Amino acid sequence: MIAEAGHYALVLALALALIQSSVPILGARWGDHALMNVARSTALAQLLFVAASFTALVMLHVVSDFSVVNVFENSHSMKPLLYKITGVWGNHEGSMLLWVSILALFGGLVAAFGNNLPLSLRAHVLAVQGWIAAAFYLFILVTSNPFLRIASPPIEGRDLNPVLQDIGLAVHPPMLYLGYVGFSISFSFAVAALIEGRIDAAWARWVRPWTLVAWIFLTLGIAMGSYWAYYELGWGGWWFWDPVENASLMPWLAGTALLHSAVVMEKRNALKVWTILLSILTFSLSLLGTFLVRSGVLTSVHAFATDPARGVFILLILCLFIGGSLSLYAWRASALKQGGLFAPVSREGALVLNNLFLTSACATVFIGTLYPLALEVLTGDKISVGAPFFNLTFGPLFVPLLVAMPFAPLLAWKRGDLFGAAQRLTAAGIAALVAIAVLFAWTYGGATLAPLAIGLAVFVIGGALSDLAERMGLFRVPFGIAMRRGRGLPRATWGTALAHAGIGVALIGIVCETTGNSEYIGTMQPRDVASVAGYRLKLDEITQRQGPNFREMIAQFTVTLDGETLQVMMPSKRNFTTRGSSTTEAALLTRGASQLYISLGDINAEGAIAVRIYHKPLVLLIWWGPVLMAFGGLLSLSDRRLRVGAPKPAKAARALQPAE
């Protein structure tokens, strides 16, 4: 009954999406307010029905109704409640349902808070959302229905993939999808602007906060996924340049570029056409990511060919939306008026440079990810493109970007003073040089690139701080006044500085993790002692334990540093009976930003266990960086001039002025 209700709600949502995608457009064409307002009510009703459908699937998983195929294949009655709920999106059908739920959520938000938008713009935006939604509802209903029943229900389920039975699954996919799908809003706004042939500062004021929201979630989602891989997969890697990861990195790179070009568009009314194109590209890359992950094309081109229904369907959606929006762009973009001129050395110019490097980096990831697929389809040759390729091509693109980054906020709009900016960055430059010199002396004979990269990171962080200090007048005016000025600075300024510093922080973590690791690989008997980077780890005992749906072998280590006992670490290995597969649960000991990492291998006949112990200096900075970036984004979002849907009735005219 619940399954059928959920299925039916989804069909109704499809019907609503079809209405939403056609009626408001006609209304806008005929100038009929009632028809244009249909968009609002259908978007809200659609959210209601999709939410009902999603809730139905969650309920089926919670009560372990194994008469539903999706529940049978991905759940188990003994599974802890949290994983019963998160298991809903730990599979293809459920994750697609989450995808459309979030799409409906964003549509509903625009409908609910879009009162201050021009009526026809809102109608067009919601109609485009309706097209996307309708396409994906059809996809789910035709090829990936999560509510299918089994004729003779089995008594027990097949359990969820053990690797996914982790708190990471509760956080990572929803965050990532909020990011992916959030970019659909800027896409819809771009397409609506192209249809209307009109784009102004009000448009940018709307698009920027939505892009920022999506970007914040995508940043956190990617960072979370990376940390999850780091502790769950058991060899301490945190980024693999895997196509699935690249699929999320591409929209992030394009989205970051979009965020910056939207600033120029909002404040200077320039780069309009480019911003529109980036909006389209960013969401297209999100769709491409969905295609890559969901069609099975990555595992093998042949796997895709043997079960093509899903892949071909998404490919069709992909071609329709990307091809359609780009054609519309080619046709209509010239109708949009170009605005604001600027000199090459100016804040606009710096942001254009940022866009050039970010889109080139994005293109590199795109080529590296799709080239092997294309080559195999065209010639049958199989090649691999992995981490060494990306490190070699992606890295050099980021270096000039990071060097230029501290300069941008210090340049004036329209025409900047590069020399003046450089003068104000003297302190940051000196700090970077000192860092490089000290590190060279300290790691004499070691890797040459590492100190330089750290120096770059210090320059980036120092540059962000100099920008703040400069604006507060720190060291020039009395401290109290500087503090007051600091409080008075727009939050967006703080946001920029924090987000930029976050990149530097992450870079330090990345460099330290890749060059400064110590590791120990060996077999240990109880009472054996291993020493890594000054820490002594004594294996106390190996015990067995029964978990809710797994058996677990736990090794207990006592960690001492300079004779002082720090903590007991308990890495384990879990065997999941239903699927007959195992996971390694690494044990982590955090000291500041550094971590000790133990993961277990197999136990041999003499009772000795294979152990891998890593000391990873400053590794946590890799994730603190993105968190800082997301926090900066959040600050910027909370800036009162930019608050999402902030009502501005009386001062409507003033509120639409470019910020700053």
Add this chain to the structure above:
Amino acid sequence: MKKLFASLFIAAAVSAAPAAHAVQPDEIMVDPAKEARARDLSRELRCMVCQNQSIDDSDAPLARDLRLLVRERIASGDSDSQVIDFLVARYGEFVLLKPRFSPHTLLLWLLPPLALVGGGLALCFYSRRRSNTGNATDPSLLHLTEEEEAKLERLLAADAPDKKT
């Protein structure tokens, strides 16, 4: 023949072993310098049954097989490039995570720098064109046409009575 036998033996040993786990203690070479070389090489080689994992990261039996093979070649005195050549001869280019620069990977290697250079040139061209129009070298942009003059007159005339009142 002896080599073939050895690799067959390794394959048999591997398939008998329980789920292996990345670099195993028993694989490590005695000479730390050689082991370091083996680790560096391993990071550039793909575990062919995995999805985009290097043999250094993978816990698949095949990855162990390849790791042992790499160490065996190093132990018998091969240079790094000889080891790579040996593996490519045996498993094809699919085993390399960093494809070689060859005709069929030309685009792969050249497109990223081309994207940057092309984008940069397009920007230069575009900003020069825009600044030219911005300087208004075209005199027609500086002066109003007769039609526009007339329109302006009309507007000013329409505006005048308002000011008087």
